[in-house]
Ligand SMILES: [Fe+2]
């Protein structure tokens with residue numbers, strides 16, 4: 093038993109003595125409370141659970157001088173608790189030394205008061221076990237188990253008051269720390285999502301100031317810095333973007349949203365990003381608009397995919413065209429040879445000859461088609477080489493016309509050649525093919541009785557070859573596409589055959605010679621294709637037209 | 641009532657109080673001891689142990705369903721470390737007060753004694769729940785204050801008797817609050833009579849304040865909040881028809897008190913639903929006291 097207690101009891105009858113002792117203790121209590129208030133203030137300002145625990149256990153040690161203590165915190169499930177911290181004892185030792193009885197623990201926590209647990213060494217034994225509940229605003233946070241000396245000076249009413257007071261503040265601090273951590277976690281999680289989403293996200297306040305943006309926005313809009321939160325959106329954007337954003341935001345305030353606004357944005361020279369911009373209103377909890385959220389999607393990949401899909405469709409169509417092209421001449425060959433074998437008399441040489449020549453023409457068509465296909469595959473795979481020699485474009489034009497005579501039939505081909513043309517450096521075979529492709533194309537689209545005029549002349553520093561037909565012509569909106577691979581004019585639907593390969597091959601050949609190919613056309617009147625090829629310096633001889 | 645009769649009445653009341661026995665010595669010793677924060681559990685238990693009857697009663701109460709501790713408490717010093725100093729102090733007070741007021745010379749008061757204590761208990765239970773719902777820890781203090789709030793009525797209708805019979809008649813005939821009839825007939829009401837007895841007994845200051853100001857908390861000073869809780873609890877107990885304090889009227893709730901308590905109607909609904917369970921526990925407490 094402690095001696096102060098003995099003295100107090102012995103003077104119980106002596107009122108002045110007791111009063112004096114009480115007054116002194118009250119004064120001590122007041123000074124201690126002031127000190128305690130400061131400590132509590134410090135604890136409450138902490139957000140880190142470890143620091144709060146540390147401060148708490150130090151305070152309790154000062155008051156109770158415990159031998160050891162164990163801090164338990166409740167989990168999310170009711171009545172589930174686990175050891176959070178130990179002082180002077182290990183967690184394993186705690187398991188063997190203390191078996192807390194659930195009903196007593198419940199009772200102590202409900203009463204929310206520092207309580208000595210009887211039977212656990214209470215009384216004659218050499219230690220006391222007590223429990224200090226941690227409850228904040230009705231929420232049970234945990235409890236502290238204390239092992240102290242059985243000293244009467246420890247469990248005084250002053251200490252009971254103080255510890256209960258500390259415990260409720262620590263419970264509050266721990267709960268605040270937990271909530272703070274939750275907020276931080278949620279914030280990080282959202283930040284993670286916003287930063288890693290595929291799209292650019294940008295939010296603006298009602299004042300037009302940027303309130304949030306992610307990495308993708310800085311990349312897509314080509315912003316110099318991501319550190320522009322709080323700045324006016326208008327100051328950070330290029331004039332081009334500013335205009336687009338004005339339209340988008342204006343529309344959003346009018347109709348609530350903007351869907352897939354298309355913009356080809358140029359963040360820097362030579363770089364173009366096709367963007368799809370969505371925008372919708374942000375509202376506060378009362379439903380009043382307080383800003384807009386803008387999402388930016390880079391369409392480069394999806395546009396490429398779309399082009400691949402289109403190419404795929406074109407190839408399918410091409411294969412069916414080519415099959416058709418091959419089947420027609422093959423059908424001719426088959427039927428004429430059948431006739432030769434079975435119906436034409438061996439002595440009827442004239443008919444035999446006629447049939448064979450038809451079969452021969454059909455063979456030529458197949459050969460031409462296969463050659464075109466081979467050229468195309470060469471061009472596509474990059475195995476395309478020129479064998480450059482000095483040649484005269486006039487000579488090539490003449491041999492093209494000669495080979496066309498075989499099949500020109502009802503269309504007349506006229507040739508206008510300038511004299512003294514400068515030679516060019518060219519792969520004769522390939523230029524021949526380019527001109528043949530264009531000229532036969534002209535013949536194909538010319539009605540019976542019309543003329544195809546081929547002119548060769550010098551113009552400035554170019555030698556030009558012009559193919560002028562009086563055919564059906566090409567609609568204006570199709571002109572930009574006539575040199576594209578697999579393109580077939582809408583007129584080809586009207587009974588004209590063709591693989592859609594002749595013109596692109598011609599264009600490729602001419603451009604490989606540093607030349608150009610152009611087309612003009614008037615629907616119903618005809619088209620003019622012009623090939624221009626450069627000639628080397630020093631062989632300029634000038635020239636005038638002359639027939640051949 | 642004129643001035644002279646009023647003063648005579650006061651004199652009579654004072655004489656009556658003079659004759660009411662004092663609380664046992666142990667209560668005063670305990671009060672002194674409790675004023676010292678350094679007081680230990682052992683000191684408290686030694687003082688109580690000097691009174692064998694009190695010791696027996698305390699052990700019976702601490703083991704009652706009212707406190708609901710799941711194990712048997714064998715010694716007073718255990719009771720102190722388990723229930724805490726305030727619980728033990730309140731328990732000793734209430735026991736002692738009941739010993740004095742419930743069985744004076746075996747006579748019966750003018751009103752229904754059972755209903756009176758039921759009313760007091762209803763007020764005590766309500767006060768405890770209100771305190772809990774407001775988030776304060778001093779639930780035991782408000783419970784005891786609620787239990788003793790109408791102590792003055794014991795003085796007027798049990799010890800004074802003759803002169804008070806008229807008060808009850810007037811109140812019943814004209815449907816007045818008892819405090820209004822007391823003022824009219826006697827010139828002194830039960831809050832004042834109660835305060836005089838509390839002073840004589842040296843009751844804790846907060847309990848004395850609750851006795852004095854439970855009908856009008858405004859002048860209660862530091863104890864305004866406690867007195868407002870008792871004021872509201874008194875009204876709740878009447879609204880819930882728990883027992884009777886001698887009249888059947890419901891007093892007006894003080895506006896300022898309502899403001900300070902800052903209870904939403906939602907909270908009030910919870911309070912009302914919890915009072916009943918608390919009443920059952922409290923009844924066990926009273927039964928033990930009366931035994
Ligand atoms: Fe009253």
Ligand SMILES: [Fe+2]
Pocket residue numbers: 759763789790874885
């Ligand atoms: Fe009352």
